[in-house]
Amino acid sequence: MKTTKTKSFIGFLIPLGAVLLALAIGAVMLLSLGANPISGYATMFGAAFGSVEGFSETAVKSIPLLLVGVGICIAFRANVINIGGEGQMVMGALLSTSVALIFPSVPSLLLIPMVLLAGAIGGAFWGSIAGALKAYFNVSEILSTIMLNIVAVQFMNFLLRGVMIDPGELTRGTGIPQTMRLTENADLPILLEGMRMHLGVPIALFVAFGAYILLWRTAMGFRLRSVGYNPHASRYAGISVPRNVTAALAFRGAMAGIAGAILVFGSESHRMVTDGGSTGFTGSAGFNGIVVALLAGLHPLWSIPSALLFGGMLVGANALQRAAQVPSALIIALNGLIVVFVVSSEYFKQRSLQVGRVALSDDESTETQGKNNE
Amino acid sequence: MKKFSLSLSAVLLALFLLCPTLLLASGKALRVAIIAPSAQNDLAFTQSIVEGIKAIQKDRxxxxxxxxxxxxxxxxxxxxxxxxxxxYDLVIAHGSQYGGSLKEIAPDFPDTAFAWGTAADTFGLPNVSSYEAASDEGGYVMGVMAAAMSKKGGVGVVGPIEVGDAKLYVDGFVQGAKAQNPKIRAKVNYIGSFSDVALAAEAARAHIAAGADVLTGTAQMVVGAIGAARSKRVAWFGTQANQTELAPEIVVASQVYKWEVILKKIIADMDNGVKGGRMYDINLANNGIVIEFNDAYKLAPGVKEAGMKAIEGIKDGSIKTGHRQ
Amino acid sequence: MSDSFAVMIVVATIASGIRLATPFLLASLGEALGQRSGVLNLGVDGVMLLGAFSAYYTVLQTNNLYYGLLVGIVVGLASGIFYGFITLNLQAEQGVSGIGIYLFGLGMSDLLFQKFVGTPRPILPFMPLDIPVLSGLPIVGEMLFQHSIIVYIAFGLVPLMSFVLYRTTYGLNIRAIGENPEAADSLGVSVMATRYSAIIVGNGLAGLAGAALAIELGIFQQNLTNAMGFIAIALVYFGAWSPKGVMIGSLVFGMVQSIVLQCKTFGVIPRSASDLAAMAPAIITILALVIVAKRFKQPSALTKPYVRGG
Known part of the structure; x- marks a missing residue:
């Protein structure tokens, strides 16, 4: 029988091996592009974690990943699998931006909570549409969230080139679809002088802890989890499945909406701008957040290191692109490989943990496999 | 031995004297960075600025x-x-969506010159210049020629979203077409996306079905529209870069951006210690916008002439295009 | 506007809707097959992009469109083997591994394009293949029988797949292991082999969808599919995992797209509302599902890895 120490060592070693294997393939790709892989990876790591400044950049990049990831933890625990993060982020950002446009002179102490709340409401509203469609009309949340993402993007374009556009863009005639510089009262305060680290980082951490408490320390969390674990039993126990499914999607939307608001008020530009799609704004965080959550085993707190890892990879990738003129496409491909390899390595982890144990009954081994569906 | 040390010191002296000039020579290399939204060989927006700098690299x-x-x-x-x-001495933010960020960043680096476009706003900052293309002028010329060559009396435009440079070009095109032939049916279709190539292709087909026999369009998804126009053998006018190689049989002419015209001015200003605060634009008059014809395309008589006349008119100011006068 | 012109426009709109629906249809048929066997694949878009680039590059090199289609399918099949290995043998979580495949396809197709092609170069697409006799019919002929061969392949696959799913033992096996793999296994159906085959064929269709897109458009560029693969996944839920339902879903989405385009062309939809109009395909797809109501339940074993003897 293995000690807990070796177990957690293996639990750490195998995914790490998977990442290294993916990086090795990436090294071959870098070589074929004529770049030196060793200095390339050193650049990536150095840029993301090598300095306080780099780490601060990484932390900021991780905020939306963590928030979306935490939302996914809640929704997937309630067995509501969806990919609506992008649209929910956009809707949260739009509502919070509107609040800042309407109330520019409200003092920071009040305005910042207001815009964050608006972000949460915007996202929650968008999420609960999908929730209600699922709960009351049995429309799959996978379908509705994909479609609602499209709707949200067009709505953003409509508003940003319409009522929300910077009046200066109209007088100059350049028509760039962006808002004016939003009021400084809504700027998320910078926490480290001269660096990117801002209030969004502690907020995201706070939300992650909040979600943890919600899921495991409250009756609401218990209901969400039991609906996900066994809807039939929950129904017998008097738990409303439709209401909890809607709630799960609303929570998930609220998290994404806060992420959208933080992206606006913590951005360099402090305004909202569209390039026609959602990626230019979200950086695909609505998407990558799913990976963050699943790599963290759907645990809000484990999502923190998971988000930092992913955020660091994105920051490092951009630095590598600038340093070695490597196409950013390589890094997108590499991220995909890392995700696939890490998620596949779970199997070897489970197996190696079983080796040396007293013979497991089949029942137990299926239980370990089904862990993620818990 | 003495001789040796003498020659050594001579060499050292020579090196010592040469060094500063060597340093100066290498210090002369201007360090320029471009940040752009699409690929540098996109045959459109991003490629145009990269080629602009590369044109200057020949002399400097x-x-x-x-x-x-x-x-x-x-x-x-x-x-x-x-x-x-x-x-870096000059940082070019080649995307109008980057301006908001630049406004906040530039004050932190007073010694760096920044340029961004396409836009017309320097935020009152001394180290930011803005640049834009009067794409309405090229659009106008294209519109004139399109209307002159249309046999069915219909021209069509495939656009992304009604904003920025795309809107300028499209409005100019429609204005030119109407000026050439007031009865022309000039239809515009903004498909709502910069990237949906399949939808752009069908938008082109919709124009053709509705009776358009000359098409144009702008933004990176138009490659789909060009393909559709090509399979239906309908004439195409390109913009942002020379699109002839995308469909040699149907591309009549392209509006091409020659950013080097204004990049030269920006760099000259920098040499004189001016790091920004100025707005630049490329247009037909300063040869920053040129209309490149596809020689392989056989034009009906009078079409090219109408285009040339429009170019002259815009250059001498007798024709006003766009909405920014 | 004369009547004949109006008829012509309607015909053109419907033909356009059919063309727009084709890549969705191919990809969703493939996804539906995989899901029927109990495997979710969120990586469709990535596989489509890989199929699209490889088909495009093959045509550039060989000038043969059929080789292009073939290579697109082969790349799809290969990615199916890989996806089968990680989700069946290694029992990787399906949602997240699919997203990994998507990211890989998105990045890799762009990288290969930049390395081997660079500046976009056009290829000549398939000429429309007029079906003898039928294409000569008034109205219907132009609407349905003057398309490129890819359109006929896609729509021809619908009855074929229905037949396989509902009329053959193999189809029964697929449906059985998607609902209750334990029971199917106890009856001697190999869950592993059947799922493998469904995933491989399904990914092959995604590869074909990408190839069809690149060849129809005659070009490749970064993110050519523009997230079509995700819409295709949504349409599988719309179509309740049946080939016919998936076809209806693809047609609804494609037709609304083409109707909106036509309305914009004629100024029926004002330019100021063009973004709002672009929402229509998504909204109508949801509404259609709400109105039709009562959906079938998804395959019970979807996303659940099967461990023998459980």
Whole structure:
């Protein structure tokens, strides 16, 4: 029988091996592009974690990943699998931006909570549409969230080139679809002088802890989890499945909406701008957040290191692109490989943990496999 | 021995004297960085600025760094900051969506010159210049020629979203077509996306079905529309770069951006210690916009002449295009 | 506006809707097959992009469109083997591994394009293949029988797949292991082999969808599919995992797209509302599902890895 120490060592070693294997393939790709892989990876790591400044950049990049990831933890625990993060982020950002446009002179102490709340409401509203469609009309949340993402993007374009556009863009005639510089009262305060680290980082951490408490320390969390674990039993126990499914999607939307608001008020530009799609704004965080959550085993707190890892990879990738003129496409491909390899390595982890144990009954081994569906 | 040490000191002296000039010579290389949303060989917006710098590289030593494919606005902001920090002399933010970030970043780096476009706003900052293309002028010329060559009396435009440079070009095209033939049916279809190639193709087909026999369009998804026009053998006018190689049989002419015209001015200003605060535009008059014809396309008599007349008219000011006069 | 012109426009709109629906249809048929066997694949868009680039590059090199289609399918099949290995043998979580495949396809197709092609170069697409006799019919002829061969392949696959799913033992096996793999296994159906085959064929269709797109458009560029693969996944839920339902879903989405385009062309939809109009395909797809109501339940074993003897 293995000690807990070796177990957690293996639990750490195998995914790490998977990442290294993916990086090795990436090294071959870098070589074929004529770049030196060793200095390339050193650049990536150095840029993301090598300095306080780099780490601060990484932390900021991780905020939306963590928030979306935490939302996914809640929704997937309630067995509501969806990919609506992008649209929910956009809707949260739009509502919070509107609040800042309407109330520019409200003092920071009040305005910042207001815009964050608006972000949460915007996202929650968008999420609960999908929730209600699922709960009351049995429309799959996978379908509705994909479609609602499209709707949200067009709505953003409509508003940003319409009522929300910077009046200066109209007088100059350049028509760039962006808002004016939003009021400084809504700027998320910078926490480290001269660096990117801002209030969004502690907020995201706070939300992650909040979600943890919600899921495991409250009756609401218990209901969400039991609906996900066994809807039939929950129904017998008097738990409303439709209401909890809607709630799960609303929570998930609220998290994404806060992420959208933080992206606006913590951005360099402090305004909202569209390039026609959602990626230019979200950086695909609505998407990558799913990976963050699943790599963290759907645990809000484990999502923190998971988000930092992913955020660091994105920051490092951009630095590598600038340093070695490597196409950013390589890094997108590499991220995909890392995700696939890490998620596949779970199997070897489970197996190696079983080796040396007293013979497991089949029942137990299926239980370990089904862990993620818990 | 003495001789040796003498010659050695001579060599050292020579090196010593040469060094500063060597340093000066290498210090002359201007360090320029471009941050752009699409690929540097996109045959459109991003390629135009890269070629602009490359044209200048023929006369002047420029150390060029390109970060292309940066459609995430925050990533572009990080890149702008990073290049400024690394001491690049000129940082070009080639995307109108980058301006908001630049406004906040530029004050932190007063010694760096920044340029951004396409836009017309320097935020009152002394180290930011803005540049734009009077794409309405080229659009107008194209519109005139399109209306002159249309046999069915219909022309069609495939656009992305009604904003910025795309809107300028499209409005100019429609204005030109109407000026040439007031009865022309000039239909515009903004498909709502910069990237949906399949939808752009069908938008072109919709125009053709509705009776258009000359088409144009702008933004990166038009490659789909060009393909559709090609399979239906309908004439096409290109913009932002010479699109002839995308469909040699149907591309009549392209509006091509020659950013080197204004990049030269920006760099000359920098040499004189002016790092920004000015707005530039390329247009037909300053040869920053040129109409490149596809010689293989056989034009009916009078069409090219109408276009040339429009070019002259715009240059001498007798024709006013666009909405910004 | 004369009547004949109006008829012509309607015909053109419907023909356009059919063309727009084709890549969705191919990809969703493939996804439906995989899901029927109990495997979710969120990586469709990535596989489509890989199929699209490889088909495009093959045509550039060989000038043969059929080779292009073939290579697109082969790349799809290969990615199916890989996806089968990680989700069946290694029992990787399906949602997240699919997203990994998507990211890989998105990045890799762009990288290969930049390395081997660079500046976009056009290829000549398939000429429309007029079906003898039928294509000569008034109205219907132009609407349905003057398309490229890819359109006929896609729509021809619908009855074929229905037949396989509902009329053959193999189809029964697929449906059985998607609902209750334990029971199917106890009856001697190999869950592993059947799922493998469904995933491989399904990914092959995604590869074909990408190839069809690149060849129809005659070009490749970064993110050519523009997230079509995700819409295709949504349409599988719309179509309740049946080939016919998936076809209806693809047609609804494609037709609304083409109707909106036509309305914009004629100024029926004002330019100021063009973004709002672009929402229509998504909204109508949801509404259609709400109105039709009562959906079938998804395959019970979807996303659940099967461990023998459980």
């Amino acid at each position: 030593e420029i150390d060029l760094a390109i970060t292309d494919g940066t459609f995430v606005v925050e990533d572009a902001a990080a890149a702008i900051r990073d290049y400024a920090k690394k001491g």
